[in-house]
Amino acid sequence: xxxxxFSSRFGSGDVAFNMxxxxxxxxxxxxxFILASQMASGTLAKVDLPRPYRSxxxxxxxxxxxxxxxxxxxxxxxxxxxxxxxxxxxxxxAGELGEILAGRRAAGQGPLLEVRADRxxxxxxxxxxxxxxxxAGYTRMNITALLEAGAAP
Amino acid sequence: MKLFCSLxxxxxxxKMQPPLxxxxxxxxxxxxxFLTATTWRLAEGQLPGSLPDPDRHLSAxxxxxxxxxxxxxxxxxxxGAVAYDVQGATFxxxxxxxxxxxxxxRALGSDEVPVVIQPDPDVPWEYVVEAYNQVLRxxxxxxxxxxxxx
Numbered sequence: 111x112x113x114x115x116f117s118s119r120f121g122s123g124d125v126a127f128n129m130x131x132x133x134x135x136x137x138x139x140x141x142x143f144i145l146a147s148q149m150a151s152g153t154l155a156k157v158d159l160p161r162p163y164r165s166x167x168x169x170x171x172x173x174x175x176x177x178x179x180x181x182x183x184x185x186x187x188x189x190x191x192x193x194x195x196x197x198x199x200x201x202x203x204a205g206e207l208g209e210i211l212a213g214r215r216a217a218g219q220g221p222l223l224e225v226r227a228d229r230x231x232x233x234x235x236x237x238x239x240x241x242x243x244x245x246a247g248y249t250r251m252n253i254t255a256l257l258e259a260g261a262a263p
Numbered sequence: 264m265k266l267f268c269s270l271x272x273x274x275x276x277x278k279m280q281p282p283l284x285x286x287x288x289x290x291x292x293x294x295x296x297f298l299t300a301t302t303w304r305l306a307e308g309q310l311p312g313s314l315p316d317p318d319r320h321l322s323a324x325x326x327x328x329x330x331x332x333x334x335x336x337x338x339x340x341x342x343g344a345v346a347y348d349v350q351g352a353t354f355x356x357x358x359x360x361x362x363x364x365x366x367x368x369r370a371l372g373s374d375e376v377p378v379v380i381q382p383d384p385d386v387p388w389e390y391v392v393e394a395y396n397q398v399l400r401x402x403x404x405x406x407x408x409x410x411x412x413x
Contacts, residue, residue: 130282130285131284131285131288131289134285134288134289135288135289135292138289138292138293139292139296142293142296146300159305159307160388160389160392160393161389162357162389162392162393162395162396162397163357163358163361163393163396163397164357164361164396164400165308165396166310166396166399166400167307167308167309167310167396168308168309168311169306169307169308169309170308170309182388223314224309226307227388228388229387229388229389229392230387230388230389231387231388232384232385232386232387232388233337233382233383233384233385233386233387233388233391233411234384234385234411235388236388236391237384237408237410237411238411240314240408241410243314244314244315244316244317245317248314249313249314249316250311250312250313250314251312251313251314252309252310252311252312253309253310253312253392253395254307254308254309254310255307255308255309255310255392255396256305256306256307256308257306257307257308
């Protein structure tokens with residue numbers, strides 16, 4: 111780019127557009143979005159969780175115990191969608207969920223299942239997850255709920 | 264901090280300064296991004312449980328020997344609320360349900376009596392979790408969720 115000439119009361123000179131900070135910022139943002147998008151589409155979907163009265167829920171570590179997390183979300187039509195490790199499965203294809211759970215179990219994950227279901231999802235949409243997990247050899251399950259206010263995180 | 268350093272050469276002394284402007288640019292960009300992009304997640308916890316063994320089948324004689332469970336039936340009421348039916352008593356709020364379950368456990372004299380939560384298929388999950396939570400709070404050891412009926 112050819113430098114432009116300008117003049118002011120301080121005199122005249124050549125000015126050039128400084129691209130360095132812009133490139134710095136662009137690269138920083140690209141790297142951040144790549145990392146952040148992977149985290150957001152991982153195992154924890156955004157779910158409106160149940161908030162039970164005097165919740166007996168206890169905080170657990172999210173990783174390190176090989177558990178499988180199944181998210182049950184409500185879709186726009188009022189039906190349910192299962193989300194497991196970033197993969198979405200319609201409730202009508204619950205058999206596919208069973209295959210995935212069995213595959214994870216065969217790969218050495220489990221036997222703990224975590225159910226993160228939307229509080230408004232009907233029981234008929236959550237029960238197949240428990241049923242499929244039991245058939246796939248999972249022996250323990252955790253139901254995710256919000257912690258009581260003031261409880262240790 | 265001394266920002267200038269001198270390089271002694273044979274012919275001249277050159278003064279150098281690190282360019283701080285791009286660094287400050289990036290810092291402010293990232294600060295603003297994190298301030299605007301941060302979302303607060305509510306603290307989550309776990310209600311523990313176990314799943315049944317699908318290969319385990321009890322004989323009829325063994326079934327008869329099982330302790331009769333405490334059944335909690337969840338059903339929709341008129342107006343959209345959900346009722347908890349526990350052995351003839353009906354509750355619409357979790358507090359009285361928890362008190363009733365605690366009294367029931369004391370009357371039974373054992374926490375080994377199994378509790379079965381049987382929701383109707385269209386009952387929202389939050390009510391199922393509510394009943395599950397109150398059973399856990401009442402210190403019953405054996406708790407199960409019924410299969411979808413109908």
